[in-house]
Amino acid sequence: MSTQTPPRYPFAWTPPMQVPEALRHVHDSSAMEVTLPSGDVALLVTRYKDVRALFADKRLSRNIARPDCARISKDNDLFMDPNIDPDPPEHTRVRSLVTKAFTARRIEALRPYVQQVADELLDEMAAGPQPAELNEAFAFPLPIKVICKLLGVPAEDRDRFRGYVDGFLSVTKLPPEKVGECRQNLWKYLGDLIESKRENPGDDLVSELIRVRDDEDDSRLNEHELHFWTQGLLIAGYVTTASQIGTGTAVLLHRRDLVREIQADWSLVPSAVEELLRTQIMGSSVGTMRYAIDDIPLSDGSVIKKGTSVLLSEEGANVDAEVFECPFELDIRRKENHHMTFGAGLHYCVGAALARMELQVATETLLRRFPDIRLAAKAEELPRALGGFMEGFTEIPVEW
Amino acid sequence: MRVTANSETCAVSSLCVYRVPGVFDQDEDGLVRILEERPAAELHEEIRRAARGCPTKSIQVHEDEGAPASPTAPA
Ligand code: HEM
Numbered sequence A: 001m002s003t004q005t006p007p008r009y010p011f012a013w014t015p016p017m018q019v020p021e022a023l024r025h026v027h028d029s030s031a032m033e034v035t036l037p038s039g040d041v042a043l044l045v046t047r048y049k050d051v052r053a054l055f056a057d058k059r060l061s062r063n064i065a066r067p068d069c070a071r072i073s074k075d076n077d078l079f080m081d082p083n084i085d086p087d088p089p090e091h092t093r094v095r096s097l098v099t100k101a102f103t104a105r106r107i108e109a110l111r112p113y114v115q116q117v118a119d120e121l122l123d124e125m126a127a128g129p130q131p132a133e134l135n136e137a138f139a140f141p142l143p144i145k146v147i148c149k150l151l152g153v154p155a156e157d158r159d160r161f162r163g164y165v166d167g168f169l170s171v172t173k174l175p176p177e178k179v180g181e182c183r184q185n186l187w188k189y190l191g192d193l194i195e196s197k198r199e200n201p202g203d204d205l206v207s208e209l210i211r212v213r214d215d216e217d218d219s220r221l222n223e224h225e226l227h228f229w230t231q232g233l234l235i236a237g238y239v240t241t242a243s244q245i246g247t248g249t250a251v252l253l254h255r256r257d258l259v260r261e262i263q264a265d266w267s268l269v270p271s272a273v274e275e276l277l278r279t280q281i282m283g284s285s286v287g288t289m290r291y292a293i294d295d296i297p298l299s300d301g302s303v304i305k306k307g308t309s310v311l312l313s314e315e316g317a318n319v320d321a322e323v324f325e326c327p328f329e330l331d332i333r334r335k336e337n338h339h340m341t342f343g344a345g346l347h348y349c350v351g352a353a354l355a356r357m358e359l360q361v362a363t364e365t366l367l368r369r370f371p372d373i374r375l376a377a378k379a380e381e382l383p384r385a386l387g388g389f390m391e392g393f394t395e396i397p398v399e400w
Numbered sequence B: 001m002r003v004t005a006n007s008e009t010c011a012v013s014s015l016c017v018y019r020v021p022g023v024f025d026q027d028e029d030g031l032v033r034i035l036e037e038r039p040a041a042e043l044h045e046e047i048r049r050a051a052r053g054c055p056t057k058s059i060q061v062h063e064d065e066g067a068p069a070s071p072t073a074p075a
């Protein structure tokens, strides 16, 4: 046992646009202790093989609202809700009500809408001054409009809920009182939304969930779960996708050669999108916190002891040389890219197919519309969003 | 090759459906369904990739079970 304080996690980013330098040294063993922003210590599992297996391991509970589980932040009860059971079978019961809205057919039916929104946003950007700021002009409004349409949330409300969501996802950025206020406001906002949809249901996912909830012969969803999943879908539905569109695009624009390659062969867009996802350039894996309810052996022979707080390092798995050839190189033609950026197992990202489609449309539309688009700032000077759940670039000036 | 899938463990990632649409499909709830249990040889490599990429390991590839019409010798 070492007496030193374990290294801090999330790891510090290595400018200009690379994954943290620390990731080059994480595979010597299966797992390492890290110190979270709260000061608590958790075990970070880093090898692909282990990360992938543990995402599907029922001995890791996703219920982290326990007194002896490490906390991500001391100012925020991030991902803790004592009224929700996030493990099977309770979790599976609710999840299956939601996933049916994310089949390949339903996602493809949304593609023309996403294309239309992307075109409109880029028309506006073209008509405005240069440089433009990519996050506000494109990366955020696109997934916000899409998730609003899917859930039936009025897109005009976005200025309101974005402020609440920023507070909700604060790790160290905001003081606890402010975080609490945002959480309460968000919960109340969603309660009002649900009530108004109860009166005027539409052709959207929240209305569908309300119908299940209010059907007396159907006991699959209670009121708190309805509320909780609406909140989760709204937040997860744009925060991650927006960061990936903005920050992933910045990484791509920094590599003019790759932009040219894609522009010469648009069929590269899907594999380029996967490769940018693999770099996990917009955040860490603090959201994967779990708690071991039993001893679990790892591939190097060590054992996760019952009662340990565990993080599954997607970014670590994604640069494991046992699985990915030249893991620190950006290879937009990678054929087999089963990265862990959307997790795995029974909590696999519900919105992965939607996010992939949005990223493909966003990337292709942007590079077609502005063939010479480039960063209007030094890559090493792009500021990162530190102190929140996502750590993508906060300002991405572009010109064309 | 014969391919089977376990819809009970499927997480509705839709990955297999995008990769090999003629072989994998989804039911109304999004759970995996096999359209072609003994797919043509030119699809085999993509099907193996789909199986390796399934986030819940719900796809099984039985390599040594050839198509009934033209059985392939075990490798
Ligand atoms: C690039 C974009 C995205 C990334 C990187 C991402 C990543 C993830 C990851 C890693 C998980 C698993 C967490 C864990 O196991 O602890 C997850 C779960 C989830 N994601 Fe996403 N996500 C993205 C977009 C979306 C979108 C667009 C939606 C909604 C429309 C969404 C909804 C969800 C939900 C509801 C869960 C919880 C699933 C469960 O617990 O069963 N995500 N996401």
Ligand code: SF4
Binding pocket: B005, B009, B010, B011, B012, B013, B014, B015, B016, B017, B024, B031, B032, B053, B054, B055, B056, B057, B058, B059
């Ligand atoms: S890849 Fe696996 S989890 Fe995804 S839809 Fe196919 S069978 Fe289901």
